Amino acid sequence: MKWHSSHSVKYNIGIVITVAILLEAISAVQYYYAHHLLNDELELRVLSELRFKAFALQQTLEQAELSLQEHLWYINEYLEEPDSMFVATQRLIHVNEKVVGGCLAFVPNYYPQKGRLFEPYAYEECDTIKVEQIGGKDGHDYTENPAFLRMMSVKRPFWSDPYKYESATGPLSLTTYSYPLLDKQGEIIAVCGIDVSLSWLGDTLNARHIHSSSFDLFLTGTGELIAGPSEDRVSQQRVQHLVALINDSTVRRESTNNERVKVINFYDEERHDEGFIYYASMKNAPQWQVALVCYEDEAFGKVKTMRLYVSLLMLAGFLLLLLVIRRTVNNVIHLQRANMEKERISGELRIAQNIQQQMLPKQFPPYPERDDIDIYGSLVPAREVGGDIFDFFLRDEKLFFCIGDVSGKGVPSAMVMAQTHSLFRMATSREHNPARIMQTINEVVCEGNDTNMFITLFIGILDLPTGRLRYCNAGHDHPILTGKDTTEIPAMANLPIGTFSDFRYEGQEQYLPAGTMIFLYTDGLTEAKNNQHKQFGLERVRKVVGENSLSTPKQLLKWMDDEVHRFTEGAEQSDDLTMLAIRYTPKEEVDWLNESITLTNDIHQVSLLNAFVKSVAQKLEIESVLARKLQLAVEEAVVNVMDYAYPVGKDGSVTITAKGNGKNIKLVIRDSGIPFDPTVTAKTDTTLSAEERPIGGLGILLVRELMDSINYERIDGKNVLTLTKRIKE
Amino acid sequence: MKTIIEEQDGKFVATLEGELDTVAALEVEKALEPLYENTGKDIVFECKKLEYIASSGLRILLTILKNAKANGSEVILRNVSDNIKDVFNLTGFVNIFHFE
Numbered sequence: 162m163k164w165h166s167s168h169s170v171k172y173n174i175g176i177v178i179t180v181a182i183l184l185e186a187i188s189a190v191q192y193y194y195a196h197h198l199l200n201d202e203l204e205l206r207v208l209s210e211l212r213f214k215a216f217a218l219q220q221t222l223e224q225a226e227l228s229l230q231e232h233l234w235y236i237n238e239y240l241e242e243p244d245s246m247f248v249a250t251q252r253l254i255h256v257n258e259k260v261v262g263g264c265l266a267f268v269p270n271y272y273p274q275k276g277r278l279f280e281p282y283a284y285e286e287c288d289t290i291k292v293e294q295i296g297g298k299d300g301h302d303y304t305e306n307p308a309f310l311r312m313m314s315v316k317r318p319f320w321s322d323p324y325k326y327e328s329a330t331g332p333l334s335l336t337t338y339s340y341p342l343l344d345k346q347g348e349i350i351a352v353c354g355i356d357v358s359l360s361w362l363g364d365t366l367n368a369r370h371i372h373s374s375s376f377d378l379f380l381t382g383t384g385e386l387i388a389g390p391s392e393d394r395v396s397q398q399r400v401q402h403l404v405a406l407i408n409d410s411t412v413r414r415e416s417t418n419n420e421r422v423k424v425i426n427f428y429d430e431e432r433h434d435e436g437f438i439y440y441a442s443m444k445n446a447p448q449w450q451v452a453l454v455c456y457e458d459e460a461f462g463k464v465k466t467m468r469l470y471v472s473l474l475m476l477a478g479f480l481l482l483l484l485v486i487r488r489t490v491n492n493v494i495h496l497q498r499a500n501m502e503k504e505r506i507s508g509e510l511r512i513a514q515n516i517q518q519q520m521l522p523k524q525f526p527p528y529p530e531r532d533d534i535d536i537y538g539s540l541v542p543a544r545e546v547g548g549d550i551f552d553f554f555l556r557d558e559k560l561f562f563c564i565g566d567v568s569g570k571g572v573p574s575a576m577v578m579a580q581t582h583s584l585f586r587m588a589t590s591r592e593h594n595p596a597r598i599m600q601t602i603n604e605v606v607c608e609g610n611d612t613n614m615f616i617t618l619f620i621g622i623l624d625l626p627t628g629r630l631r632y633c634n635a636g637h638d639h640p641i642l643t644g645k646d647t648t649e650i651p652a653m654a655n656l657p658i659g660t661f662s663d664f665r666y667e668g669q670e671q672y673l674p675a676g677t678m679i680f681l682y683t684d685g686l687t688e689a690k691n692n693q694h695k696q697f698g699l700e701r702v703r704k705v706v707g708e709n710s711l712s713t714p715k716q717l718l719k720w721m722d723d724e725v726h727r728f729t730e731g732a733e734q735s736d737d738l739t740m741l742a743i744r745y746t747p748k749e750e751v752d753w754l755n756e757s758i759t760l761t762n763d764i765h766q767v768s769l770l771n772a773f774v775k776s777v778a779q780k781l782e783i784e785s786v787l788a789r790k791l792q793l794a795v796e797e798a799v800v801n802v803m804d805y806a807y808p809v810g811k812d813g814s815v816t817i818t819a820k821g822n823g824k825n826i827k828l829v830i831r832d833s834g835i836p837f838d839p840t841v842t843a844k845t846d847t848t849l850s851a852e853e854r855p856i857g858g859l860g861i862l863l864v865r866e867l868m869d870s871i872n873y874e875r876i877d878g879k880n881v882l883t884l885t886k887r888i889k890e
Numbered sequence: 891m892k893t894i895i896e897e898q899d900g901k902f903v904a905t906l907e908g909e910l911d912t913v914a915a916l917e918v919e920k921a922l923e924p925l926y927e928n929t930g931k932d933i934v935f936e937c938k939k940l941e942y943i944a945s946s947g948l949r950i951l952l953t954i955l956k957n958a959k960a961n962g963s964e965v966i967l968r969n970v971s972d973n974i975k976d977v978f979n980l981t982g983f984v985n986i987f988h989f990e
Contacts, residue, residue, distance in 0.1 A: 767912045847982025859945035866980040
């Protein structure tokens with residue numbers, strides 16, 4: 162068992178390690194793919210947002226350009242009237258809410274009546290549009306303005322870089338679109354400028370974001386910050402750091418999903434987190450850059466949380482699995498042990514079954530050499546071993562038989578059955594009074610019968626020469642006799658064996674006519690049940706026996722067996738089923754010799770006896786060696802009677818009758834003395850040494866050895882001893 | 891039934907002749923009385939003419955054998971016929987007697 166446990170521990174550890182590695186691998190793969198998927202998803206969302214924001218900016222600028230160009234006709238129409246130019250500038254900012262200011266800076270001396278510098282300027286202040294001429298006002302000389310100078314040389318529209326302007330309502334982030342106003346010769350007559358507010362960029366664009374900590378940055382094509390998040394969200398220092406990163410060409414990489422988009426991974430020391438900057442340039446002028454910043458923990462925090470949860474779940478599952486494995490292994494070990502135990506028990510039961518079967522008579526026909534008796538028996542236990550018993554044996558021309566049923570089934574019954582079997586053999590060894598045999602068995606069984614097992618038992622002793630059946634019944638089912646009629650043996654019930662040790666069993670007797678068959682059975686036959694729980698019943702048993710009154714015992718048992726099986730229709734056998742059938746067919750032989758001699762109980766009369774035997778032997782033409790044997794046997798038997806049948810000094814007689822034919826001789830010795838059965842004396846042990854050999858016991862030993870059979874019966878107050886011998890084959 | 895006891899070469903030689911049945915055994919038992927008080931001499935039974943032996947005869951022989959053995963002497967059965975030997979066989983006496 163030690164090997165088993167260490168083996169299972171190694172096995173368990175192996176499983177644990179394998180499962181742990183497997184779980185970790187699953188978790189890692191899952192995390193990798195989830196991260197990858199989320200990364201892709203994030204980038205797609207970032208790209209779409211970038212596109213959206215770049216588009217919004219582009220649109221704002223384009224709308225400003227468009228609204229300016231739409232008003233050019235008005236300026237051209239009223240160019241001759243300098244004062245109409247104030248209305249023109251006013252209209253410029255009126256149509257587009259993002260345009261906060263507009264001006265027309267005319268080349269010097271274009272309107273002589275207005276002086277050298279003329280610049281009408283319209284602007285929004287407190288929701289009203291104000292217009293004034295600012296050329297030359299407070300020394301303002303727009304001809305020195307870089308934008309004006311630039312326009313004079315390039316003569317094409319352009320956007321200025323964004324700049325800050327301190328308006329009356331607060332600082333504004335502005336950009337100015339400059340547009341040349343040309344005469345018919347293509348010469349510049351004025352520079353038209355509109356101021357577009359970019360303050361909304363920071364407010365509106367920052368408001369819509371994929372993650373709460375994400376924010377946008379707008380930069381010029383040359384990398385200068387246009388707009389970013391408000392300072393309460395992101396510090397100026399951080400913004401500067403990010404702008405520097407965007408302007409550093411060595412840290413960027415291209416996005417996997419869109420090659421126009423650049424990506425920078427960075428570590429934010431303020432947040433202590435990894436971050437990403439996605440940025441791209443606008444397609445059209447002024448080709449500013451839009452950047453989106455987001456952070457690892459927000460983008461992938463959920464994946465990490467998920468991974469943690471998954472890991473915890475797996476750990477829990479893993480522990481559960483361990484428990485299940487442990488349980489399973491324990492169960493398997495238990496099951497193995499239980500199986501081994503079961504195997505051992507069933508092995509022992511098989512042996513017990515063999516032992517029990519060997520106790521029963523198993524050779525059929527048991528006496529093939531005899532034509533006066535035919536026996537067949539069978540015992541089918543409901544389980545491996547059973548509590549039924551049957552037995553028979555022949556001694557001195559007497560058939561001893563019994564059938565019994567121990568209460569209960571299985572091993573306990575089988576043990577009592579084995580005990581009963583031994584007791585039957587023991588009790589019958591010196592006794593042929595069935596009541597006394599029953600008495601002896603009962604006394605032994607009652608002694609120490611703490612389990613209160615009891616046995617119903619029927620014992621019968623059939624004297625074969627005479628057909629005298631003596632029997633004693635201890636609560637067993639009555640055997641059935643069949644021949645001319647079919648009847649039950651009218652047996653007294655008595656008590657079953659094992660109930661009261663002082664119970665007096667009574668025996669009965671009757672003579673069996675030649676050709677009678679005795680059928681004995683246990684209640685497993687009458688109580689055999691079919692699937693409807695109906696019993697086979699005594700009536701059916703009697704019927705089958707009656708119908709087979711002329712069959713052999715073997716045929717009868719087969720018929721009975723077939724009938725029971727037909728009746729039970731394969732229902733499980735619930736009790737041991739035992740049957741025993743004995744057919745008695747004595748042969749009446751005609752004896753042409755029948756002579757008798759009567760002697761007194763005097764030893765000296767033996768000479769007369771010997772002369773009688775010799776003369777009988779002569780008449781039957783028995784050869785001399787056999788004749789000597791007969792003489793010796795008869796002498797010993799008669800001397801035995803003379804010695805024991807009558808008390809010393811009392812006169813008595815012994816009659817010897819010789820009957821014979823060419824085949825057999827039968828010598829019947831009768832006396833009226835006290836009941837004395839010489840056949841039950843202990844068998845003399847012929848192997849003892851001279852010192853140990855008792856002086857007596859030789860006579861009956863010789864009678865047994867010399868004759869074919871010796872048979873004692875007490876009939877009508879007389880001891881009747883019958884000796885038989887076959888004289889010719 | 892005839893029974894003769896002689897002494898030869900320091901041994902008792904008992905010759906048994908005829909049928910040693912139950913009746914004869916009564917005489918033989920008396921005739922063989924000297925052998926019961928054995929003084930250490932071996933006993934030889936001459937059985938050439940013994941025709942029959944009953945259990946009573948066997949008992950006499952067994953009694954003599956027991957006494958002889960107790961005194962350290964031997965009992966020898968000489969010239970036993972097959973019929974008689976058969977009876978010795980049946981009773982197991984072949985194992986305890988010495989045959990010549």
